[in-house]
Every structure is written in C-alpha cells, then in structure tokens.
Amino acid sequence: MKLSLSVRVAESFSNKRVVDIELPDLVVIARDAGYEALCMRASMVGTHSPAERVKEVHEILSANALPVSMVTADFAVPENKSEGPACLRNITPHLDLAEALACDLIRVCIKEHLDIPFARRSADEAAERGIRLAHQSHTQSMFETVEGTLEVLDRIDNPNFGLIYEPANLALCGEDYGPDAIRRFSSHIFNVYLQNHTPDPEGDRPMETFSRGRVMSSLHPFESQDGIDFESVFRGLRGIGYDGYVTVHHAFGGSVAPEDAAMNSARFLLCQIESGN
Numbered sequence: 053m054k055l056s057l058s059v060r061v062a063e064s065f066s067n068k069r070v071v072d073i074e075l076p077d078l079v080v081i082a083r084d085a086g087y088e089a090l091c092m093r094a095s096m097v098g099t100h101s102p103a104e105r106v107k108e109v110h111e112i113l114s115a116n117a118l119p120v121s122m123v124t125a126d127f128a129v130p131e132n133k134s135e136g137p138a139c140l141r142n143i144t145p146h147l148d149l150a151e152a153l154a155c156d157l158i159r160v161c162i163k164e165h166l167d168i169p170f171a172r173r174s175a176d177e178a179a180e181r182g183i184r185l186a187h188q189s190h191t192q193s194m195f196e197t198v199e200g201t202l203e204v205l206d207r208i209d210n211p212n213f214g215l216i217y218e219p220a221n222l223a224l225c226g227e228d229y230g231p232d233a234i235r236r237f238s239s240h241i242f243n244v245y246l247q248n249h250t251p252d253p254e255g256d257r258p259m260e261t262f263s264r265g266r267v268m269s270s271l272h273p274f275e276s277q278d279g280i281d282f283e284s285v286f287r288g289l290r291g292i293g294y295d296g297y298v299t300v301h302h303a304f305g306g307s308v309a310p311e312d313a314a315m316n317s318a319r320f321l322l323c324q325i326e327s328g329n
Contacts, residue, residue: 053289053325055318056121056299057082058091058245060130061310068130071095073310075109079116081311085318089121091299092153099125099145106152113153120155121297122186122216122243129161132192136161140170143177143185150183157242159216160185162194168207175213186242188216191261196225198233205240214242218301219280220249225263230281234288241294246321247302248272248279273313274302275320286324298325 062073073081075096082090090113094100097109113120125146128135139146139160150158158178162171175185187195187204195201201215215237219229227233234241248271249257255270272279289298300317 053244053295053298054088054121055086055321055325056089056091056297057085057087057314057318058299058301059093059096060091060301061314063093063095068093069095069127075112079112079118081314082118083116084311085315086322087118087300087314087318089119089297091121091124091297091301092155093124093130094127097149097153098127099149101149106149110153120150120153121299122157122159123150123153123155124159125149129159132161132190134163137163137167137170140167140174143174147178147181147183151181156182157184157186160187162187162204164194165207168204171208171213172210175208175210179212184212184214184242186214186216188245189218189221191221191224191259193262196221196261196263197227198222198236202236202240215240216243216245217241218245218247219285220247223250223280224259224267224269225261226251230284231288231291234285234292234294238292238294241292241296243296244289244294244298245301246274246280246282246285246298247300248274248276248282249302250279271302274300274317282321282324286327 062071062078064070064072124130146158178185189195194204217237222229251267252270253268255268257269259267259269261267
C-alpha cells in the first residue's frame with residue numbers, strides 16, 4: 053500500500069472551494085511527512101482551470117516526484133450536491149484533466165438510479181483512455197450502506213467503475229466497515245480514503261444521512277485511541293491483498309497546524325501499513 057495526501061487538508065475547513073495552503077507549500081508538507089502522492093481536487097485545479105494552470109500543477113508535481121493518486125475535477129462532486137452527477141453526462145473534460153495530470157483514476161458522483169446508465173457509458177469512455185472511475189463511500193448518496201453500494205455496482209456492471217472505500221462514512225451510517233465489509237467490496241475497491249470521523253451523541257458535527265437521518269459526530273486525530281478501528285481496517289485490506297493508494301482525507305479544522313497533522317497522520321498510518329509486512 054502507498055500513502056497519499058488529499059488536497060482536502062489544504063482547503064478551508066468550511067469552504068471546499070478555497071485553499072489555505074498553496075500547492076508548492078503542500079508539496080513540501082507531503083514530501084517531508086513521507087507521502088508518495090497527492091489526491092487532487094478542484095480547489096487546486098479542475099475542469100474550470102485554464103490550460104496554463106493545469107500545466108503549472110503538473111510541472112510542480114513532476115519536479116517533486118509526486119504523482120496524482122486520483123482527481124476530483126469539479127466542485128459539485130465533493131460537495132455531494134444534486135449537480136454532482138453532471139460529470140457523468142459529460143465525462144470528457146474530466147478525462148482530459150486526469151490525462152494532463154498523468155492520473156488514471158477520477159472520482160465521480162451518483163445520486164439516483166437515473167444516473168446509472170450514464171455511469172456505465174462514462175466508464176466505457178474512460179476505459180478507452182486507460183482511466184478508471186470510482187465513487188466514494190459517502191453519506192447522502194447511493195453508496196451509504198454496504199448493501200446499497202454492492203447493488204449499485206452490480207447494476208453498473210462495468211469493471212472500469214469501482215469504489216473508493218471510506219470507513220468513516222460507513223460508520224456514520226451505522227454500517228460495518230471492517231474486514232467482512234472489505235471482503236465483500238474486494239473486487240470493487242479502486243482507492244481507499246481515510247478520515248477519523250465517527251458517530252458521537254455528544255459530538256459537535258451534525259451529519260445528514262439517508263439511512264439514519266441526522267447523526268451527531270466528532271473528528272479525532274488519526275493517532276487518537278478514539279474513532280475508527282484502523283487496525284481492523286488494515287487487517288481487512290491486507291486480507292484482500294490491496295496494494296493501492298491509502299489517502300489521508302481528513303479535514304483538521306485548524307485544531308492542529310497542517311504540517312503537524314499531516315506528519316502525525318503519516319507516521320500513524322505508515323505504522324499500520326508496515327505492521328503487516
């Protein structure tokens with residue numbers, strides 16, 4: 053497994069369209085902490101960006117030997133808005149961006165069954181260019197639950213469309229996210245996102261879900277004893293022979309300096325990765 057850092061950590065805690073850390077500084081943070089790639093988001097570069105910006109981002113990353121583990125090319129996808137599936141109606145600009153960044157994986161969004169034929173067609177178009185599509189385990193989506201996720205993936209029925217396994221969103225929906233769930237997802241996992249964000253009746257972060265309504269929750273540092281059972285997560289990933297990217301997708305919210313949070317998270321997760329070697 054290889055460790056990747058999401059641009060989410062560079063974004064404003066309350067606004068996913070604004071970056072508080074520019075790319076050259078984020079690259080230094082990532083390299084110093086031991087990350088092997090960056091997961092790119094529209095806040096840094098997206099389908100809205102001019103060609104000069106795309107080229108600049110690619111050159112910065114190439115000069116620092118940091119590949120792009122995945123591209124989220126517009127704002128509607130991570131914001132999980134009703135406009136999110138528009139990417140599946142016109143996937144070509146997303147493919148163009150991924151190709152320009154030498155990346156072979158794009159995050160997309162599905163909100164309803166009507167989106168499924170477009171997902172299938174977009175996956176076919178992506179396959180022609182050697183690029184894959186994936187949907188994150190996410191609240192308020194068709195990928196909230198284990199059963200729901202498998203049902204949608206079965207309906208799409210395209211080997212070029214997979215899952216970004218993310219245990220925290222499954223936990224928020226009251227779902228099992230451990231080795232049994234990972235085993236059931238095994239043939240579909242294209243990427244792994246990690247954040248330590250769990251249900252907490254005394255928490256200060258209300259999260260809306262389809263399956264459980266509003267759920268109060270809390271964020272915890274990765275190295276905390278609270279929250280997600282990461283030992284179980286990595287045991288499950290090793291059990292299916294997963295060897296792809298594991299991405300820190302945690303929003304630290306200013307509670308810890310970004311460079312310290314990235315370093316602490318990398319140290320903890322690298323220990324988890326290496327414990328099975």
